[in-house]
Amino acid sequence: MINILKTKLILLKREPLSFIVITIIICLFAYILGLGQQAKLPIAVYSNLDKNLTETMLQELKKMPDVEYQLYDEEEALKLVEEGDVELAVHLQASSFELISSPNFLNAPLFQNEISTIYREVMQNETIVTAYPVEQQKNIQSILNEVESNASFNVEYTNFSNDGDFIYDSKLHSLFGFTLFMVIYTIANGVNHLVMERRNHIWSRLTVSSIGKTQIYIANLAYSFLLGYLQVVLVLSIFHFGVGVDFYGGFFKTLIAIIPYLFCIVALTIFVASIAETPGKFNAFIVVLAVPFAMLGGAYWPIEIVTSKVILTLSYISPITYGMQILNGVTIHGATINELFQPLGMLLLMAVILMGIGINVLEKKGHS
Template sequence: MMNILKTKFLLFRRKPAAYIITTIIICVFTYLMGQGQVTKEPIALFSTLNNEQQSVIMKELKKLSQYDFTVYEEDEAIKQVKDGKVDVAISLKDDGYKLIVAPDFMNAPMLGNELNTIYSQVLLKNAIIQSSPDEQKEQITSKIVKIQDDPSFNIGYKNLGNENGLKFDQKLRSLFGFTLFMVIYTIASGVNHIVMERRDRIWERITVSAIPKWKAYLANLTYSFLLGYLQIALVLSIFYFAVGVDFYGGYWKSLIVVIPYVLCIVSLSIFIAAIANTPGKFNAFMTVLAVPLAMLGGAYWPLEIVTSKIMLALSKISPIKYGMDLLNGVTVNSSSITDLLFPFSILMFMTVIFMGIGINVLEKKEQI
């Protein structure tokens, strides 16, 4: 068995281009579909404040995650608005601010409220410090900083009308969906070796040798599993460590819960291999099957927004649905183990059914 597995990886090492290209495609498309859609409103800044005052204001402005602030000279900032490169420019002054907005910028009142809050806090802090005796200013400044970092009470907001609402993270949705979709082709390329070996009668030579048939199957299936799993682990690691996607503390768990999905796709590929008699037909069947599975499974859009009962019913036959449930469960939804038992059980059930039928059909064809 180990010799067969070693041979598979030696052959893979000679021609790794398809695997590498597929991995790159997953990363690029995931970034475009997820990261690329998260845009910030660009805002130009110019200031008459000194460096210390400007750094304090900028520190507070950076907390407004929906905006991207860039400091310019006054003429350049106004020119940015005139040329349509930004919709708003902000002039920061000692006693307040001034907005220079484009005619079609509709968020000026909202931005103004944010700036009013920031300025009122900063001006209040400065007024307290300035009104204090000189020998106590340093002590009072440190106390104010301590109070800001550790307030006596916190105010929380809760939407009572959406307690059971959809928890949605576009970055993770795109990452998980496109990865689970594309890895189908990677796993299928591994299982396709069985189809090619049977066509070229290499399989017959292996099975009549001293190697038990179950070891030949296990070696090929292990190879396909490792191809798919390592690709998923590589893509998730790139987006976690390099891109900085937030996994909500579930990165390591995601590497574990994806295992039953990969097993299910390996089994599905074996089932399709049993139906197809040639590598060409196998590739055609897997290509045609992968796209509807992704659409029904919620790889392209969350199933929670789908209202068609027929589509929701059909989604239950897609392994991608249960793979997404597991990955979203250990990340954005913070689901308990009990909540994850159902998708886990369904994937394992599919694995047993597809594997059992697929191998039995393959054996019957071999006897014929």
């Protein structure tokens, strides 16, 4: 088994181009989409609120990172959106707010979520203050500010997915999404050797040698897994130590949490290898599966902003869905293993089922 593994590593050393190219693609796409646009996103604001409340609302909105809110009158704000100078305008009203976005701006639901939380907190505070006589309002506001900064207790959600509002980090999302997506091709390249060996009858010669069939399978699976794991560790390390992406103290946890996902992808590619008769068909099947899995699993955009019940239902069949939940869980949400039990369990269940079916089909083909 060790000799087979060494042979495959030697072949990788001789022909590392595919591994290097995919690694570069992951880094480029993750950087361009998550880190390439350093300038703050401009957003126009116009308001029907009084001057003081508008200023308070703007102060709170400006606390949002990577966004620059600027106050305009209504006509000018709408004109900016119409002409494409800004992607989004926010209309502040007494009882609610509304968003006016350009047709191509896909992140409006994200801002709807975040602004809604800020708007609710500010208006609640304003309601409390205005309930008192004018001469007491300054004192009440001071008391509220003091309570906010020195809360006697904090309420925390134990569910890592945070059932209501969700936390979105564009840098981590792009990095995790494209890493989980592209590593499928890297692992598939490793399993593709098995397809070629079976087609070229190398597999038959190995099985009649002193090497056990189980050892041959383990060597091929271990090589594919290690190939993918090496790439993930390399990419995440580049962005953590080189680019300075904030992993919220969970960098080393991600290196462990990614293991079930990689194991599931190895099982998936073994299943595909069992139904593909040639390397060409194998590669075609991988492309047909990988791209929809990435779209359904939230690799390109957060699955939380999707409203279609059909798409949300289909997302449960994508390993990337659970991979994103795990990686976001150990970083942004600081989740424990117990809180990640569901996505971890689903990945392992999918891996066992796919691996079992794949190896059984391969064995039946070998005897036919």
